Amino acid sequence: MTDQNENFLGVYDSLGHRKTKVVFVQLGSPKSPKVSDVRTFLKEFLGDPRVVDINPTLWKIILNLFVIPFRPARSAKLYSRIWNGESFPLIDNTKSFSDKVSSFLKSDKVEVEYAFLLSSPRVDEVWDRWEREVSSSPETAATELLIIPMFPQYSESTVASGMDGFFSVLKTRVQIPPFKFLTNFHRSKAFIDNSVVQIDNFLERFERDGKKSDKLIISFHGIPKRRVLYKNDIYYKHCFETYFLIKSRVKNIDARDIVITFQSRFGSEEWLTPYTEDVMEELIDEGAKNIAVYCPSFVADCLETTDEIATELAEEAKELGGEIQFIECLNDDKKWCEDFSHFVENQCEGSGETKAQDFYYMQKEDYKQMEKPSMKSEPLSANAKSSLKIVFLTLFLDLVGFSIIFPLFPALAKHYISVDGDNFFLNLIFNGIETLTATGGAGKLSSIVLFGGALGALYSFLQFIAAPVWGRISDRIGRKPVLLVSVFGLALSYVLWFFSGSFTTLIIARFIGGIMGGNISTATAVVADVTSKGNRSKGMATIGIAFALGFIIGPAMGGIMSLIDLTKSFPELAAYGVNPFSMAAGIAFILSAFNLFFLYRNFKESLPEEKRGNAHSSERTFNPLQLFKPLPYEGVNLTNFGHFLFLMAFSGMEFTLTFLAVERMNYSSMDNAYMFIFIGFIIAMVQGGFVRRKAGQIGEKKVALMGLICLIPGLISIGLSTSSFLLYVGLFFLAVGSSMAIPCLTSLVSLYTPAAEQGHSIGIFRSLGALSRVIGPIIASIIYWKFGSSSPYFLGSAFLIIPIILISMLKKPNEAI
The missing domain is CATH 1.20.1250.20 (MFS general substrate transporter like domains)
Structure with a gap:
């Protein structure tokens, strides 16, 4: 490690040599839909104190006695519905997205890799590979890191969890390059514009088939209200900003027919509302039959979109006399990958003014439409x-x-x-x-x-x-x-x-x-x-x-x-x-x-x-x-x-x-x-x-x-x-x-x-x-x-x-x- 460290320092000190390795970090998926693999995945995922932030001792008891023995079997059935025989959508889409973004890069001073928190390759594997590059090819190895958690909106349970994963690796390393995090990109023009195009194109195709979407649900992954109200998690604000920016730009449906909701509750405490399934039922009761759903908490389809929305919510809607039209995530869409490639290059090499131009901004009056969350049963104070x-x-x-x-x-x-x-x-x-x-x-x-x-x-x-x-x-x-x-x-x-x-x-x-x-x-x-x-x-x-x-x-x-x-x-x-x-x-x-x-x-x-x-x-x-x-x-x-x-x-x-x-x-x-x-x-x-x-x-x-x-x-x-x-x-x-x-x-x-x-x-x-x-x-x-x-x-x-x-x-x- 000493020789490697000397190589790294020599690279970084060399005049004119500056190269950034951009690492896209996603959550990951189980190795397979086998119960044993799902159990391993859930135990690590739900054992993260960022994901479930109640008393650690109490949660360990609940997790090991009541969750891990029973939930994996149910979750394995869900994962089996999106298993293609070799992999899951999140893994495949992340790989393809990263490859395409890399192909659109124009600068030789930026390179792209991907890592998962709970799947291979993990952050430590990417780091190992980088250290080998420093040792074997110091003249071309990256000298800086930019870590981008692929969650558009910041939340403690997602982005902060990814940062924890990075720092846990950092603690074990001798070579530590300059690094920085991009903690959100929910207002980036690349993300908003391509989301709008994704929605408009879907609605247009749907209408060409002789149908018309009555409502559009913008469904975000939920988190407990307690995190927003008492821990000052900025996630809810980021969700509203994403919703507002998309809503104000979509052309093929009236803005008054677009609603914000939250999905994927876990546990019994109050999560962000309104809940997606409740709004769906209300809309059908009011006469809406065709309801389109887009999930901008995700850039790649996964269990929460492909199964929870496209399958389970669709089945519930059908039973009530309605129909769900699922709008896929951006995944590896060519234009999205190209725009995000330019966005990444700007964040690595652009000036402060150039970086700022990559984002949309909102006015103070825009936030008047944002409802403040409230709880029926507030959490205990410190x-x-x-x-x-x-x-x-x-x-x-x-x-x-x-x-x-x-x-x-x-x-x-x-x-x-x-x-x-x-x-x-x-x-x-x-x-x-x-x-x-x-x-x-x-x-x-x-x-x-x-x-x-x-x-x-x-x-x-x-x-x-x-x-x-x-x-x-x-x-x-x-x-x-x-x-x-x-x-x-x-x-x-x-x-x-x-x-x-x-x-x-x-x-x-x-x-x-x-x-x-x-x-x-x-x-x-x-x-x-x-x-x-x-x-x-x-x-x-x-x-x-x-x-x-x-x-x-x-x-x-x-x-x-x-x-x-x-x-x-x-x-x-x-x-x-x-x-x-x-x-x-x-x-x-x-x-x-x-x-x-x-x-x-x-x-x-x-x-x-x-x-x-x-x-x-x-x-x-x-x-x-x-x-x-x-x-x-x-x-x-x-x-x-x-x-x-x-x-x-x-x-x-x-x-x-x-x-x-x-x-x-x-x-x-x-x-x-x-x-x-x-x-x-x-x-x-x-x-x-x-x-x-x-x-x-x-x-x-x-x-x-x-x-x-x-x-x-x-x-x-x-x-x-x-x-x-x-x-x-x-x-x-x-x-x-x-x-x-x-x-x-x-x-x-x-x-x-x-x-x-x-x-x-x-x-x-x-x-x-x-x-x-x-x-x-x-x-x-x-x-x-x-x-x-x-x-x-x-x-x-x-x-x-x-x-x-x-x-x-x-x-x-x-x-x-």
């Missing part, structure tokens, strides 16, 4: 994303601490009976269980299993008491102090659990943990602080995902940690209260300590002083009946009580589910942990993939109702289950239903509540939820033991009709709040 990450971590760790003990309940009971059998609190719990179940019931299990329900109910009861208190305090003094104090308390509870040699210490630890676990209302209020009405459901879905992942990791961690008994490896630790379950407590403490440090260092107060409630608004009564006192905000009460009743049925299922699994399927503690992992996984996927993206568009009320209705078949399936298959079918419906209902009901409470009262209102909401998790398991257990294991599930499914009715009565949140 501040909101930062706050949500911290809230996510806080709640996730809280839920890990809450659920890590679930698989340990039976073993915990046996342990403390053997080592602390005379303990007052232990005997109090079991005497209560014996009294409760004295009448017996069908398929009665040992009362030791109900020990878990007792400890769980204690934790939920304390959350019920604490949630409104923390919420109201945070309304008064701010969110950060409350979060810091509560997380510190949780860490302390895990320390006590670690050293809980006696059952009394365990009870104290769970007591402190339950009180501090009431910080969920404060964390939820943070979400309300940093989101708007239009995207609050996205923020609340983040909370739901934290809950779901907490329920995945917590039980799994508890099950695994139960295999590590510190007292067997270090018997002397038992004298300090270390017990067989201390390892789980130690891990929970480490996570909480990290959370405390992270909160202190990174969390910025989300509630400004001017929005904090006064002392009067922070008054609080410990009378539980006050929770049912109507709040003065329309919609909050119906939402609160609907959520309370729904969670009664759902939590009854949660706490009796392990009993049913043990009784019918003889499940072990790890089998029970797998059930919680399955539920949590489904919840995370639904909330991350559907609720976060669609709830704001569809409406929180509608999505909540959909979720509540999904719970009914879930409960019935579990009630009927005699096998793991039917049990997991029921768990699937329950997970899907709860993943839609919980975050949307939370969003509704927030939407109905003024900013200064978010902590109070959401605190009541969370407190009622905690109360339902106390009452629900108790009622469900009584029904379970007195009437059989199926009874709480059948009755619960019927009971859900009440919250469904309550939520259906809700009105649209008051926009003035």
Whole structure:
């Protein structure tokens, strides 16, 4: 490489030697329409952070678990329709275009090559060839590079992606010539004039055949609106300029019959509108039968034009009684190649004034026709994303601490009976269980299993008491102090659990943990602080995902940690209260300590002083009946009580589910942990993939109702289950239903509540939820033991009709709040 570098420097320094290598860069196509080749292509394409710019970690999970396993088979069928047996249109047209442009070059100081981002030859292959030229023929080798991404309009997802590809190669090279990019040519006379000729010639030929195009659609490839509105991607402006310049020059159709649209949506977020297929349907409904479509986002036909427009859109139009006339891209049209050749030479060798003459320019008044994009559900701000990450971590760790003990309940009971059998609190719990179940019931299990329900109910009861208190305090003094104090308390509870040699210490630890676990209302209020009405459901879905992942990791961690008994490896630790379950407590403490440090260092107060409630608004009564006192905000009460009743049925299922699994399927503690992992996984996927993206568009009320209705078949399936298959079918419906209902009901409470009262209102909401998790398991257990294991599930499914009715009565949140 040293000799080559010397050769290159010698070439560049030689007087009179200046030559530019122009590289046309296109995206590329799969090697073939085989599923394996399409999968490789899509994985690289969709893995580009410029193409899909959501959270990289989340997108990797979605891409590898849900896109790559399924989408390639469907895409392969589409690619097979444009496969000529050897190649694809994009590859063939790019090669032919480059050859023709090269043939029209008049200057010996300009040469043309092509490269693909995802096909061969790639940018690094072209670079390798150039380095060999420098080494073997320095007197004729190019000394400069001009890279032209063959996307007329600039966009981060296309042109910037191509630039990334170039710079990734650049980082590995020693020889780096002077280079520059041409980032757009959408206003170039070569592109606009030839596009106009392409359209006019097509319309003229069509009319000679005795037909006339009623409308002309100028269809651009779409991108998410978020990129334009919040990332300042200039793509939409470039599309309008292209549309305006073409529209004002086409002769064979009235300008009033030319419309701009956007195609090729991917994912569920809002993309640039109007959508091509929607406009096509509207035009046919209005009487237009022959609709011509031209796609100036592309200079070479590809899957998005040849198949999506010429085949799929044409078929849809035919079904509606219309006809699509597809106008091909410029491809390797002779005049286009000749004009672009002259354009390239000018860009390489012309003066600034000469280069400027290659473009059309628009007047300020021309842009008055450009509609500004707007979104129904705006994306989260940078501040909101930062706050949500911290809230996510806080709640996730809280839920890990809450659920890590679930698989340990039976073993915990046996342990403390053997080592602390005379303990007052232990005997109090079991005497209560014996009294409760004295009448017996069908398929009665040992009362030791109900020990878990007792400890769980204690934790939920304390959350019920604490949630409104923390919420109201945070309304008064701010969110950060409350979060810091509560997380510190949780860490302390895990320390006590670690050293809980006696059952009394365990009870104290769970007591402190339950009180501090009431910080969920404060964390939820943070979400309300940093989101708007239009995207609050996205923020609340983040909370739901934290809950779901907490329920995945917590039980799994508890099950695994139960295999590590510190007292067997270090018997002397038992004298300090270390017990067989201390390892789980130690891990929970480490996570909480990290959370405390992270909160202190990174969390910025989300509630400004001017929005904090006064002392009067922070008054609080410990009378539980006050929770049912109507709040003065329309919609909050119906939402609160609907959520309370729904969670009664759902939590009854949660706490009796392990009993049913043990009784019918003889499940072990790890089998029970797998059930919680399955539920949590489904919840995370639904909330991350559907609720976060669609709830704001569809409406929180509608999505909540959909979720509540999904719970009914879930409960019935579990009630009927005699096998793991039917049990997991029921768990699937329950997970899907709860993943839609919980975050949307939370969003509704927030939407109905003024900013200064978010902590109070959401605190009541969370407190009622905690109360339902106390009452629900108790009622469900009584029904379970007195009437059989199926009874709480059948009755619960019927009971859900009440919250469904309550939520259906809700009105649209008051926009003035």
